[in-house]
Structures are given as C-alpha cells and as structure tokens.
Amino acid sequence: MNPTDTSNPDYFHKVVDCQWACPAHTDVPEYIRLIAQGRYTDAYMVNRESNVFPGILGRVCDRPCEPACRRGRVDEKPVAICRLKRVAADLCGEISQRLPTIPKKKNGKRVALIGAGCASLTVANDLLPLGYEIVMFEKLQQTGGLMRSNIPAFRLPPKVLDGEINIILDMGVDLRLGAPVTSLKELLTESYDAVFVGTGAPLGRNLEIPGRYDTDQIFVGIQWLESVAFGHTNSIGERVVVIGGGNTAMDCCRTSLRLGGKEVKVIARKPMDMLKASDWELEGAIEENVEMVTNHAPEEFIIENGKLTGVKFSEVEWYEDEDGRLRSKKLKDVVVPCDSVILAIGQENAFSFIERDIGLEFDNWDMPIVDKVTMQSTREGVFFGGDAAFGPLNIIWAVEHGHQAAISIHNYCQGIPVSDRPSYGMNLASTKMGIHEWSYSNDFDAITRRLVPHVSLNERFQNLNIEVELGFKAEQTVKEVERCLNCDMQTVFKANICIECDACVDVCPVSCLIIAKNGSEDELRLRLKTPALNKDQDIFVSETLPQTGKVMVKDENVCIHCGLCAERCPTGAWDMQKFTLNIPYATHSPCTKRKKIA
Amino acid sequence: MSYITKPKVAYAGLNKNKLGLTIRNYEGGMSTLCAGCGHDSITAALIQACFELNIPPERAAKMSGIGCSSKTPAYFLNAAHGINAVHGRMPAIATGANAANRNLYYIGVSGDGDSLSIGLGPFAHSIRRNLNMLYIIENNGVYGLTKGQFSASADMGSTTPKGQLNQQPPIDPVLLALSLGGSFVARSFSGDKEQLVPLIKAGLTHKGFALLDVISPCVTFNDHQGSTKSYAYTRAHSHETIHTDFIPHADEIKVEYDEGAVVPVQLHDGSQILLRKVDPDYNPKDPGDAISYIQHHHEKGEIVTGLLYLDDNARDLHAVANTTDQPLTELSYDKLCPGAKALEDVFEAYR
Numbered sequence: 001m002n003p004t005d006t007s008n009p010d011y012f013h014k015v016v017d018c019q020w021a022c023p024a025h026t027d028v029p030e031y032i033r034l035i036a037q038g039r040y041t042d043a044y045m046v047n048r049e050s051n052v053f054p055g056i057l058g059r060v061c062d063r064p065c066e067p068a069c070r071r072g073r074v075d076e077k078p079v080a081i082c083r084l085k086r087v088a089a090d091l092c093g094e095i096s097q098r099l100p101t102i103p104k105k106k107n108g109k110r111v112a113l114i115g116a117g118c119a120s121l122t123v124a125n126d127l128l129p130l131g132y133e134i135v136m137f138e139k140l141q142q143t144g145g146l147m148r149s150n151i152p153a154f155r156l157p158p159k160v161l162d163g164e165i166n167i168i169l170d171m172g173v174d175l176r177l178g179a180p181v182t183s184l185k186e187l188l189t190e191s192y193d194a195v196f197v198g199t200g201a202p203l204g205r206n207l208e209i210p211g212r213y214d215t216d217q218i219f220v221g222i223q224w225l226e227s228v229a230f231g232h233t234n235s236i237g238e239r240v241v242v243i244g245g246g247n248t249a250m251d252c253c254r255t256s257l258r259l260g261g262k263e264v265k266v267i268a269r270k271p272m273d274m275l276k277a278s279d280w281e282l283e284g285a286i287e288e289n290v291e292m293v294t295n296h297a298p299e300e301f302i303i304e305n306g307k308l309t310g311v312k313f314s315e316v317e318w319y320e321d322e323d324g325r326l327r328s329k330k331l332k333d334v335v336v337p338c339d340s341v342i343l344a345i346g347q348e349n350a351f352s353f354i355e356r357d358i359g360l361e362f363d364n365w366d367m368p369i370v371d372k373v374t375m376q377s378t379r380e381g382v383f384f385g386g387d388a389a390f391g392p393l394n395i396i397w398a399v400e401h402g403h404q405a406a407i408s409i410h411n412y413c414q415g416i417p418v419s420d421r422p423s424y425g426m427n428l429a430s431t432k433m434g435i436h437e438w439s440y441s442n443d444f445d446a447i448t449r450r451l452v453p454h455v456s457l458n459e460r461f462q463n464l465n466i467e468v469e470l471g472f473k474a475e476q477t478v479k480e481v482e483r484c485l486n487c488d489m490q491t492v493f494k495a496n497i498c499i500e501c502d503a504c505v506d507v508c509p510v511s512c513l514i515i516a517k518n519g520s521e522d523e524l525r526l527r528l529k530t531p532a533l534n535k536d537q538d539i540f541v542s543e544t545l546p547q548t549g550k551v552m553v554k555d556e557n558v559c560i561h562c563g564l565c566a567e568r569c570p571t572g573a574w575d576m577q578k579f580t581l582n583i584p585y586a587t588h589s590p591c592t593k594r595k596k597i598a
Numbered sequence: 599m600s601y602i603t604k605p606k607v608a609y610a611g612l613n614k615n616k617l618g619l620t621i622r623n624y625e626g627g628m629s630t631l632c633a634g635c636g637h638d639s640i641t642a643a644l645i646q647a648c649f650e651l652n653i654p655p656e657r658a659a660k661m662s663g664i665g666c667s668s669k670t671p672a673y674f675l676n677a678a679h680g681i682n683a684v685h686g687r688m689p690a691i692a693t694g695a696n697a698a699n700r701n702l703y704y705i706g707v708s709g710d711g712d713s714l715s716i717g718l719g720p721f722a723h724s725i726r727r728n729l730n731m732l733y734i735i736e737n738n739g740v741y742g743l744t745k746g747q748f749s750a751s752a753d754m755g756s757t758t759p760k761g762q763l764n765q766q767p768p769i770d771p772v773l774l775a776l777s778l779g780g781s782f783v784a785r786s787f788s789g790d791k792e793q794l795v796p797l798i799k800a801g802l803t804h805k806g807f808a809l810l811d812v813i814s815p816c817v818t819f820n821d822h823q824g825s826t827k828s829y830a831y832t833r834a835h836s837h838e839t840i841h842t843d844f845i846p847h848a849d850e851i852k853v854e855y856d857e858g859a860v861v862p863v864q865l866h867d868g869s870q871i872l873l874r875k876v877d878p879d880y881n882p883k884d885p886g887d888a889i890s891y892i893q894h895h896h897e898k899g900e901i902v903t904g905l906l907y908l909d910d911n912a913r914d915l916h917a918v919a920n921t922t923d924q925p926l927t928e929l930s931y932d933k934l935c936p937g938a939k940a941l942e943d944v945f946e947a948y949r
C-alpha cells in the first residue's frame with residue numbers, strides 16, 4: 001500500500017466516528033471533555049457552532065453519532081452523546097456575550113426564507129451576522145416547524161424551543177407569522193436577492209382502504225399531533241390503534257395515552273427488527289405499556305351504525321423471493337377492536353405554492369431537483385433545505401442543509417459561483433505534557449453506559465407537557481463523560497525516527513498495530529495481530545521505516561486512544577495530537593482556499 | 599514507567615487458543631522498564647509463545663535473578679509461579695524448584711550481568727546438569743539496572759555513550775554453553791519476533807537445558823553509535839544461519855523440504871523442529887563445528903543467530919539422577935519422608 005495521506009483532513013476526521021457521522025460534524029469529544037471539566041457554557045458553544053440547537057438536539061436528535069461511536073465496537077454500548085449534549089444545554093450559563101455581533105450597517109442584500117423551521121432558522125443564524133436582511137415567512141402563527149407542531153412537549157418542552165429559536169430571531173429576523181407563501185413566482189418578483197425554501201414535508205400520508213371516510217375517528221398523525229400541540233384536540237377514544245412503525249407512530253401512541261387513551265396499540269406491517277422507529281423511541285413507547293403488534297397489514301376500517309368499532313388486518317409472514325426481494329404472505333384475518341385510529345405511515349411534501357413554469361424543475365416523484373452540495377434548485381438563486389429538499393429527514397440534517405445553503409446564498413449574493421466551496425481544514429497539536437502525561441484523560445474506564453432517569457409512570461401522564469426524561473444527574477454525568485474514548489486525540493506517526501523496537505506494538509491493548517513488510521491492503525488487513533475485518537474503518541500505513549524497510553500499520557477500528565503507544569515509544573515516533581476540524585461556514589471560512597466542485 | 603496500566607478492554611475481536619484464553623490472559627503487570635527496552639519485546643514474545651503453545655499459565659514457573667531483565671517475569675503470565683532469586687543465583691533456585699516439581703514449564707529470565715558476571719558459576723553448572731528449563735539471557739552488554747556499566751558480554755572496542763572503550767574480551771554465553779555440553783543452544787534478537795517466537799516455543803518444548811541468548815538493546819545506556827548491541831548495529835550485523843520452524847505435535851507435518859538444507863528434529867512430545875540452513879556449510883549437530891563457525895564469524899563482526907546446536911537425546915538432570923517420575927510435590931508424605939528406620943537402612947548400606 002502507499003503511505004496513508006494524513007494531510008487530508010478526511011483521514012483523521014473519519015477516525016472521530018461520531019463527528020464524521022454527524023451531518024453537521026459536531027465536535028463531540030471536545031464538548032464532552034468540556035463537560036467533564038464543568039465548562040458547560042463552553043461545551044454549549046462548541047455545539048452551537050455546528051448544530052445551532054444544542055438544547056433541542058440534546059433531547060430529540062436522531063443521533064446518527066451514537067451507532068457510529070467507537071465505544072459501541074469496544075464494549076457494545078455507545079457513549080450517551082445526546083444525553084451529554086443536554087447536560088451542556090441545561091447547565092449552560094449566559095451566552096449573549098459570545099454570540100456574533102450583528103452589524104448595524106446591512107450589506108444591502110435581502111433574503112426571503114419560506115418556513116420558520118430549523119432549516120430556515122439555521123440560514124438566518126448564518127447570514128444575519130454578515131449583514132443580510134432576512135425576511136422569514138411562516139404559514140402558522142408559531143415558529144419552529146415540526147419541532148413545535150409535531151414533536152410532543154413531553155419530549156421537547158416549548159421553553160427549550162423558545163429559548164434557542166429566540167436567540168436567532170433576536171439577531172434581527174423580519175418574521176412574518178401567519179403569512180403563507182402561496183406563489184413562489186410572485187415572491188420572486190419582489191426585491192429579494194435570494195430565496196430559501198424551508199417548508200418541510202408537512203403532509204401525513206393517507207390510507208385509502210374501505211371505511212376511511214365513514215367516521216370522524218380516523219386521524220392523520222402529523223395533522224393530529226399539530227392540532228394537539230396547538231390545543232385544538234384534547235381527547236381521544238379509550239382504545240386507540242396507531243397504524244405505522246416509525247417515530248411518528250411512537251409520538252402518536254404516547255400522546256394518545258396523555259389524552260385519555262387507555263388501551264393503545266401500535267400496529268405495523270413489518271416485523272419488529274424492520275420498524276423504522278429509533279430504538280430509544282420504541283423503548284419509550286414500550287416503557288409506557290403500548291402494545292407493539294407487528295406483521296399486520298391494514299385491510300378495512302369496520303364501521304357499525306356509523307361508528308368505528310375496529311380495524312381488520314391481514315396477519316402476514318415475510319419471506320424473500322428469488323430476487324432477494326421481501327414479500328409478504330397472508331396468514332389470516334384479524335380484527336382489532338378500537339374507538340379511534342391514527343395513521344402514521346409516512347410524510348409527504350407539498351409544493352402547491354411553486355408554479356411549474358418558473359424554471360424550477362421537479363423530478364418524477366414531484367420533488368424539486370436540488371443539488372446535494374450547493375442546495376440550489378435548477379432556478380438560480382432559489383435554494384432548498386431541510387425536509388423540503390430531499391424529503392423527510394431530521395433536525396440535524398435540516399441544520400446542515402441550512403449551513404450549506406447559507407454558504408451558497410452568500411456566494412451567490414457576492415457574485416461567486418455557488419459551486420466554489422470553502423474547504424475543510426484541520427489543526428493538529430501535541431497533547432504531551434510530560435513523560436507520561438497527556439492533556440486529556442487517556443485511561444480507559446470500563447464503566448457501562450449510564451441510564452437517564454425518567455419521571456415515574458404514575459406522574460408523567462397527569463398532563464401533556466411533563467417532560468419524561470429528566471437528564472443526567474451530576475453523578476451520572478461524571479461517569480458517562482469518562483466513557484468517551486477521545487477519538488480526536490489522534491495517533492500521529494513519524495516513520496523516520498522509529499527504531500522498530502516494537503514497544504508500541506506490544507503495549508497496544510487492542511493489538512491494532514504491527515510492523516510488517518508492506519503488501520496489498522487486503523493482505524495487510526489479515527496480517528494484523530487482530531485481523532482488521534471492519535472495512536468501514538481505514539488502516540494506516542506509514543512511510544518505509546529506516547532500519548528494516550518494513551512499514552508501521554495501524555487498524556483504526558478499535559483504537560481506544562489510550563496513548564500507550566506514544567507513551568512507550570522511546571523516540572517520540574508516535575505522538576497523541578489533538579485534531580480540530582475547521583468547518584467552513586458562511587460567517588467564517590477557515591481557509592481562503594476554495595475548492596471547486598464539478 | 600507509565601501512569602496508567604494497559605487497560606483490559608473487553609472486546610470480542612481477540613483470538614482464543616485451545617484453552618479458550620486470549621493473549622491478554624498471558625500478560626502480567628505493566629512494565630516499569632524504560633520505553634523501548636528490548637526486554638519488553640522479549641516479554642511480548644514469551645507471552646505470544648505461551649499463548650500459542652496453549653500452556654496453562656499456572657503450569658509455568660518464572661525464575662529470575664537481579665537486573666532490569668530479571669524484573670520482567672512480573673510482566674508476563676500473571677497466573678504463573680515465580681521466584682525472584684538473589685543476584686546470579688537463579689540457576690540454583692531453579693534447580694531446587696525443578697527437583698521438587700519436574701512437571702512445570704521452567705522459564706528462566708536473566709541478564710548478561712546476572713548470568714555472566716556474578717552468576718557465571720551457577721549458570722555453567724545448570725548447563726552441565728542439563729536442567730530441564732528455558733533459560734533466556736536478555737543480553738544488552740551492560741548492567742542496565744545499575745546505570746549502564748559494561749558487562750562481561752560487552753565486545754572489545756565497544757564504547758559507553760560518552761566514548762570510554764571496553765578493553766576486556768567478552769564472554770559469549772553461546773560458546774560457553776557449547777563447550778559445556780549444552781543440549782539446545784540458540785541466539786536471537788529482541789527486534790525479530792519472527793525468529794524469536796519459534797525459538798522460545800522450541801526451547802519450552804525441548805527436554806533439557808535450552809539456552810536462548812537474545813540480544814536486547816538497552817535504549818537508555820547502550821543504543822548509541824559506539825555500541826555493538828544497539829538496534830541499528832544488531833540489524834546490520836546479525837546473520838541468521840539456521841532458521842527454525844516449530845511445528846506443534848498436533849499439526850500434521852506437511853512442509854516439504856530439501857533434505858540437504860533442512861535438518862528435521864523430532865522432540866520428545868512429538869513436536870518437530872525444522873532447522874533450515876540459511877548457510878549450507880553449517881552443521882547444527884556438531885558442537886565443535888558450531889564453535890569454530892561462530893568464532894570465525896564473530897571475528898568478521900557478524901552475529902550468528904538461530905538454533906545453533908540441538909541434541910534432543912541428552913539426558914536431563916532427572917534422568918541422570920534417576921529420580922522418580924512423579925513430582926516430589928505430589929508424593930504422599932510417607933513416600934517422601936520414609937522415616938528414621940529407612941534412613942538407618944541407607945546408612946547401613948554404606949557401612
């Protein structure tokens with residue numbers, strides 16, 4: 001293999017599994033260390049820079065970082081990254097001094113943002129400090145988008161939402177509530193230099209089976225949750241069937257329990273291991289004694305004397321056909337008696353306000369064609385982000401889209417091609433403090449993942465707004481932070497001073513190093529003391545070593561960043577260096593060098 | 599030294615041996631030697647060899663004297679027995695232990711100071727007696743523990759870091775062992791595990807005294823330019839004369855070899871050693887030839903390595919002394935100590 005090019009920030013970035021997996025590349029290990037030091041406000045600001053809503057995300061983030069966390073490969077359970085983020089937000093002090101100053105003198109550019117969800121709010125957050133004038137149109141009387149209208153208050157209290165949204169609004173957004181944009185064409189004739197569409201995917205999918213319109217007790221989840229959130233709905237039947245198996249279904253069933261539902265079932269077509277809901281959302285529902293029924297496909301709503309009495313399902317069995325496609329086979333009919341039904345089978349976009357003759361193209365699925373990097377549509381100057389761009393995703397993706405769209409809008413308004421992207425940079429700094437001392441807590445703590453305490457089942461249903469999760473207590477926080485492996489403390493190697501004494505190879509607690517004759521990647525992977533079978537993780541290959549002409553090889557997969565290799569190295573050929581990813585934002589790009597994309 | 603110990607990470611990727619143990623079950627405490635010391639590498643090779651030989655850790659006894667090298671039994675096989683003897687007296691203690699329990703794997707770890715200066719007498723006699731043990735000399739040419747004075751293995755003309763010359767001729771433990779009738783005589787280098795691990799396995803399996811002289815650079819006091827026991831010097835001057843492949847008796851022997859170039863040796867437990875002659879002129883079955891070959895190469899500045907001499911038929915101490923097959927530790931009390939009457943009978947026989 002050729003020597004690994006560690007000058008490309010991607011190499012070390014990828015080693016920080018959580019940061020690499022986070023759409024917004026939040027510097028997770030850095031903020032966890034700050035929490036460990038009791039520097040909650042600093043930890044909050046590290047978060048805010050990339051993910052903008054630490055308090056919100058510390059509660060409800062989809063947390064793609066956690067399945068990626070190296071700790072999950074080392075001892076099964078990942079670090080409770082999301083819960084720790086909440087600790088930073090809950091204990092954060094005054095930050096007004098640390099927010100960017102908004103120039104009094106504007107730069108003369110006006111940008112219209114459609115929708116007041118997290119995507120639009122991020123664009124505003126990034127452009128206001130540059131002197132842009134931001135006009136935000138929102139159809140509803142409230143900001144926050146689905147975060148407020150759909151994510152139930154028992155998971156995300158309005159106080160937290162308001163706190164973080166107001167930080168942005170207070171930067172000087174010209175907010176127009178109750179102001180739906182009904183014609184993009186018309187908006188484009190007004191004096192805006194750029195337009196951002198952050199309208200989300202606001203429609204719940206319907207289920208057109210017999211009986212659908214013969215009762216008023218069948219609700220579409222997304223709309224129903226919104227009407228609960230805004231106080232228009234405050235009761236439901238005692239026996240509730242929620243059809244679906246995703247996160248919306250989990251919110252619907254748990255909300256039903258708080259509105260009078262006594263016997264609540266979630267009924268899904270797919271088997272348990274294929275449900276779309278995140279593990280923690282499923283656990284949340286199961287903890288509240290919601291019954292999960294799987295392998296049931298809805299066939300008919302049963303209406304007797306104009307009253308909904310149940311739903312007929314086909315119980316099915318799944319198998320793979322010759323082409324490896326999953327198919328279902330009906331076993332029998334099952335009738336589940338109920339008083340109300342909530343449909344939670346998917347979310348759809350609605351672009352009725354976009355005329356089809358304005359040079360903004362749509363694809364076969366009636367979705368706008370949006371560039372994955374620049375977030376620009378086929379009409380110059382119109383950008384998309386969040387659920388409106390590529391269909392329903394989650395908050396953290398909406399935030400990342402917002403950051404990228406802000407860079408594009410800034411480019412566009414300054415006359416720079418939107419494809420001219422500022423590049424990622426990195427900084428590496430040695431953490432050596434003494435012969436055996438490092439500026440981070442390098443010892444491995446074998447403690448298992450801490451569980452977050454919940455409000456008891458007796459108390460939590462008393463009203464709709466009791467937040468169920470209580471957040472970590474101090475004792476849990478101090479332990480959980482030590483589980484982080486500090487993956488940003490990189491093992492950096494200098495081949496020319498290695499004397500091939502093997503000390504590093506021998507001491508490594510997970511046997512991830514070897515000194516060996518060079519070979520092909522596949523073969524080197526097998527020659528490691530513990531074969532490097534996880535191909536998602538890179539192996540590092542050094543320059544040729546001076547004494548024998550062999551190479552140093554490291555499997556990044558389960559390195560616990562204990563620093564022992566560097567500590568046992570007599571020549572300092574290994575060093576533990578803190579890696580900082582410099583992420584470009586519209587407000588400050590770390591490098592003036594800009595990378596052109598095709 | 600290290601402030602943290604090598605953490606026990608419960609992670610499923612590690613291989614298990616036939617006893618269901620991972621290599622981590624063969625480790626010991628955290629090394630307190632200098633970072634980069636050759637001795638640590640030999641420790642790692644011992645751990646690997648015992649793991650691969652499926653030795654139950656509690657069936658091993660670690661013996662050592664005094665020195666950095668003699669500290670190393672603390673760093674492997676935590677669950678094994680061990681005696682840390684006074685300076686130079688490890689062979690005597692090992693002889694006693696071996697006499698009492700012949701069924702353990704005896705692993706002696708000593709230094710060039712411990713074995714060739716103060717302990718030369720006990721060392722020589724343990725070879726003569728063909729004590730059944732693996733005897734490793736971690737040879738760095740200095741007294742590391744006492745801050746780097748030349749030892750008896752330092753070569754003429756090698757210097758201290760500050761440039762003082764060594765003007766006394768060295769004692770070569772390999773030549774010494776050959777001249778004393780050693781039955782297994784080998785030399786290796788701490789920086790070459792591919793050679794070292796099979797030699798340790800062969801030595802542990804050999805019935806009789808297995809001497810393994812391992813050049814083991816002292817990074818702190820003897821790894822400089824004027825040293826003949828540094829990493830760089832050893833790599834530049836070592837000359838592998840015989841390459842050893844160790845084939846455990848459970849494995850079918852499939853290796854094909856050219857009769858003239860390979861000497862196969864069957865060990866008492868059915869394992870096999872293949873001595874592959876890198877130099878066709880070398881004869882690993884003749885101590886006289888071996889001595890002149892090694893001396894000749896030494897004069898040319900070359901360090902000859904490999905399993906240089908092997909005689910698997912030599913009788914070990916127990917065979918010569920005609921002791922009982924059962925370890926003394928397992929004999930019943932009345933057999934072990936038959937009483938005053940029996941002693942009287944012995945005396946009577948000499949009257």
Ligand SMILES: Cc1cc2nc3c(=O)[nH]c(=O)nc-3n(C[C@H](O)[C@H](O)[C@H](O)COP(=O)(O)OP(=O)(O)OC[C@H]3O[C@@H](n4cnc5c(N)ncnc54)[C@H](O)[C@@H]3O)c2cc1C
Nearest residue numbers: 115117118119139145146180181199200386387393394395
């Ligand atoms: C029940 C449910 C639970 C969820 N739970 C989570 C969770 O726990 N974690 C997570 O990360 N994600 C969750 N999501 C997904 C997440 O809420 C969305 O991905 C995210 O809110 C998308 O943000 P956005 O800014 O793109 O759009 P939205 O949040 O949908 O905001 C769009 C805004 O635009 C407004 N708007 C629409 N059309 C117009 C128009 N024509 N003119 C003016 N305004 C308009 C809407 O009223 C809305 O306020 C959940 C979604 C649902 C449905």
Ligand SMILES: Cc1ncc(C[n+]2csc(CCOP(=O)(O)OP(=O)(O)O)c2C)c(N)n1
Nearest residue numbers: 665666667685709710711712740741742743
């Ligand atoms: C009876 C006695 N004399 C002298 C010493 C001092 N002493 C300690 S270690 C040592 C030499 C060790 O050299 P070596 O065996 O080569 O071990 P190394 O440290 O080089 O591995 C000496 C002379 C001692 N401990 N006991």
Ligand code: SF4
Nearest residue numbers: 508559560562563565
């Ligand atoms: S930091 Fe070094 S010693 Fe520790 S696990 Fe990683 S490679 Fe191994």
Ligand code: SF4
Nearest residue numbers: 498499501502504569
């Ligand atoms: S410990 Fe240092 S000098 Fe020794 S092999 Fe490892 S990197 Fe090379």
Ligand code: SF4
Nearest residue numbers: 632635666742816817
């Ligand atoms: S002094 Fe020399 S022999 Fe002793 S531990 Fe240090 S490097 Fe090893």
Ligand SMILES: [Mg+2]
Nearest residue numbers: 709710738740
């Ligand atoms: Mg010595």
